[in-house]
Amino acid sequence: MNLFRSEEHAKAWSKYSPDSTERTMPVAKYARHFGTDYQRLRLDPDYFVNRMELQKKRDAQRTAIEND
Numbered sequence: 001m002n003l004f005r006s007e008e009h010a011k012a013w014s015k016y017s018p019d020s021t022e023r024t025m026p027v028a029k030y031a032r033h034f035g036t037d038y039q040r041l042r043l044d045p046d047y048f049v050n051r052m053e054l055q056k057k058r059d060a061q062r063t064a065i066e067n068d
Contacts, residue, residue, distance in 0.1 A: 029065065036061040 010016060010024055033039070038058040041047060047054075 029068070032065050032068070033062075036065070 007024055007026070038054060038061050041050075041054060041057075044050075
């Protein structure tokens with residue numbers, strides 16, 4: 001993940017690939033993604049034990065973010 005001030009700055013980068021356009025998104029969207037309850041649960045000591053049960057929650061939150 002490369003962080004730029006804006007999508008325009010990313011597109012002006014000398015190593016920018018037009019194939020990566022669909023993976024370029026605003027930092028605010030990354031913040032919403034990594035600020036979800038599921039991402040916080042990844043810090044729990046028993047995350048790996050419970051991760052299969054948490055996948056539905058993750059998928060629902062991911063869908064909500066993508067539809068914003």
